[in-house]
Every structure is written in C-alpha cells, then in structure tokens.
Amino acid sequence: MMRLIRGTLALLAWIIIYIPTTLFVVFVMVKHYFGQRRVRKQRKQEAAA
Amino acid sequence: MSIDPKERETMLRFIERNVSVAPRDLDEGIGTVYERVVIDDYFRDMQSRYGIRTVLENPADGVTGVPGINSLEFARNGGTVWLANPSQRMLDGARPVWEKQKLIDQARFTRCEVDDTPYDDNSFDLVWNYCMFERFSDPSALVAEMKRVASRYVLLMTQNVYNFGTPFHKVYHAINDHQDWDHGYGRQMTLGAIRKALRDQNMELVEEGTVDIPPWLDTWDMPLRGELKQMLSSIGRKWEWKMENQGRAQNGSLPWSVSLVRDIEANLPIWFRKFQAHHLYVLARK
Numbered sequence: 300m301m302r303l304i305r306g307t308l309a310l311l312a313w314i315i316i317y318i319p320t321t322l323f324v325v326f327v328m329v330k331h332y333f334g335q336r337r338v339r340k341q342r343k344q345e346a347a348a
Numbered sequence: 349m350s351i352d353p354k355e356r357e358t359m360l361r362f363i364e365r366n367v368s369v370a371p372r373d374l375d376e377g378i379g380t381v382y383e384r385v386v387i388d389d390y391f392r393d394m395q396s397r398y399g400i401r402t403v404l405e406n407p408a409d410g411v412t413g414v415p416g417i418n419s420l421e422f423a424r425n426g427g428t429v430w431l432a433n434p435s436q437r438m439l440d441g442a443r444p445v446w447e448k449q450k451l452i453d454q455a456r457f458t459r460c461e462v463d464d465t466p467y468d469d470n471s472f473d474l475v476w477n478y479c480m481f482e483r484f485s486d487p488s489a490l491v492a493e494m495k496r497v498a499s500r501y502v503l504l505m506t507q508n509v510y511n512f513g514t515p516f517h518k519v520y521h522a523i524n525d526h527q528d529w530d531h532g533y534g535r536q537m538t539l540g541a542i543r544k545a546l547r548d549q550n551m552e553l554v555e556e557g558t559v560d561i562p563p564w565l566d567t568w569d570m571p572l573r574g575e576l577k578q579m580l581s582s583i584g585r586k587w588e589w590k591m592e593n594q595g596r597a598q599n600g601s602l603p604w605s606v607s608l609v610r611d612i613e614a615n616l617p618i619w620f621r622k623f624q625a626h627h628l629y630v631l632a633r634k
Contacts, residue, residue: 327570328523339525
C-alpha cells in the first residue's frame with residue numbers, strides 16, 4: 300500500500316514538473332525554427348544580390 | 349559480420365562534432381549533471397558488487413560534448429580505465445577532463461577502430477559503452493570484440509526509443525536545416541535488442557534496467573544550456589552546472605534540485621520507468 304502511495308505521489312510530482320519543462324523545450328524549438336528561417340532568408344537575399 | 353563503413357563514418361562525425369561544441373568551461377547543464385549523478389550511483393554499486401578493477405570503454409564517448417566523462421566514476425572508486433576511440437580529437441579532448449579530475453594516472457587512451465582493438469583476449473573486468481550500440485544496424489562485430497577483450501562482464505547502455513523526447517529530437521533535426529539523423533537506429537534502442545545482441549554472443553544476462561528518468565524530455569544533444577543562460581542572465585541570475593562544483597565527490601552533498609528529482613525517480617512505478625527512462629542497460633557475463 301505504501302509503495303502504491305509513494306509511486307502515485309512520485310508520478311504526480313513528475314508530471315507537475317514535466318509540463319513546464321516540456322513547454323520550455325517546445326519554446327526553444329519554435330525559436331530555433333524561426334531563427335533558422337531568418338538565416339535562410341538572409342542567405343537567399345545575399346545570393347540574389 | 350562487419351560494420352557498415354557508412355555507419356562508422358557517421359559515428360566518427362557525430363563524436364568529432366560533439367567534441368568541437370564541448371563547453372570549454374565544463375558547464376554541462378542540469379540534465380547532464382543529473383544524468384551523471386544517477387548513472388554514477390549505478391556504476392558505484394555495480395563496481396563494488398562485482399569487484400570490477402579494470403574497465404574499457406569502447407568506443408568511449410562523452411556527455412553534452414564533454415569527452416571521456418562517462419567512465420570517471422570507475423576511476424574514482426579505484427579502478428583503472430582504458431578509453432578507446434577511433435577519433436584522436438575525442439581522446440585529446442578527454443585527457444584534460446581526466447587531468448582536471450586528478451585521475452589521469454588511472455586512465456589510458458587508445459586510438460583504434462571499435463571492432464579491432466589492440467588488446468589481448470580477457471584483458472578487462474568490464475567492457476562497456478554508452479549510446480554507441482544503437483549506431484550500428486548490425487552491432488555484432490562490436491559486441492563480439494567487446495566480449496573478446498572482456499574477462500568477465502559486458503555492459504551496453506543505450507538511448508530509449510520510447511521516451512517522448514525521441515520524436516521531438518527528430519523534429520529538431522528536421523528544422524535544423526534537415527541535419528542528418530546521426531543517433532543510430534530506433535530499433536536498437538530497446539531492452540529486447542540489447543538482450544538479443546548479447547545472447548547472440550552466447551553471453552549470460554546478469555541484470556538489466558532503466559536509468560535517468562527526470563521530469564523533462566530527453567533532449568539528446570539539443571543545446572538548451574545557452575537558452576537558459578541567456579534567459580536567466582537577462583534577469584541578473586546565473587545558470588551554471590559545472591562538473592567540478594556540482595559533483596558529489598568533493599563534499600558528499602548534492603544540490604537540492606538534483607536530490608529532489610532523484611527521490612522522485614527512485615519512487616516511480618516500473619511500468620512508467622520503462623518508457624520514460626532516458627537510458628536502458630543490460631549487463632552480461634562472459
């Protein structure tokens with residue numbers, strides 16, 4: 300019984316921390332995507348010039 | 349039974365790229381510090397249970413680009429460690445890490461191919477590698493060589509394909525100018541694949557498990573450190589996780605955040621550990 304309670308509490312704590320950390324990773328990826336897009340656009344413009 | 353030259357080349361490129369982006373100040377980030385704490389816990393325990401004195405890491409790798417860091421714990425507990433790698437740059441990068449830890453006298457560095465090492469049969473108590481097994485579609489040549497030079501044990505530790513971080517990292521590669529996927533084969537990142545490779549070499553499985561299950565995605569080698577540093581410096585705070593001041597070796601204590609996450613991990617149910625662990629391992633006897 301104690302094991303079940305401990306496991307459930309650990310799982311709950313894990314999920315509570317997991318949500319913001321995952322959102323942070325998503326934020327970094329989106330930022331990275333737009334950064335890459337900007338660089339590609341810049342390179343294209345430079346090549347055209 | 350041989351290693352695909354293309355896979356050999358991809359592995360070498362991956363290792364050398366990681367060495368080139370290694371944080372020169374050895375500021376690894378919390379994810380890596382935490383990973384090392386829990387993996388070192390396992391190594392310390394395993395080393396004492398099986399009386400391991402000599403260790404070969406073949407091929408040796410690093411974490412977050414810090415080369416040669418994985419086997420330090422064996423040396424801290426009195427073992428002698430051989431690091432083998434086809435990349436001289438990786439070995440050159442590993443040397444200062446061991447010097448900084450004052451463990452250089454217990455380390456030997458060898459440049460060689462993963463399936464053709466210069467060691468005699470039965471030379472080491474333990475032969476292992478970290479996230480290298482899955483880089484080969486047919487890892488039998490690697491595992492056979494590991495078995496040949498081991499006198500007792502072979503340990504394989506891999507990424508976990510079931511971790512939610514795997515698809516995220518694939519997306520990361522796709523948006524990063526369609527950077528080639530250089531982390532190996534998903535089908536090799538399972539306990540079943542590791543067990544099979546060891547059984548195919550007629551080895552007896554001793555133990556297996558999951559390790560490194562913090563409440564964040566496995567971001568593989570995605571550079572998050574810089575983002576966190578930048579964000580926190582904008583509000584006048586510092587984000588620094590250096591191996592020398594966050595390690596446990598000096599004063600025996602861990603930062604509270606690392607202790608909290610480790611306690612959570614220790615109590616997670618087994619079914620959950622299997623698909624959210626960042627790493628899987630199997631230890632086999634010759």
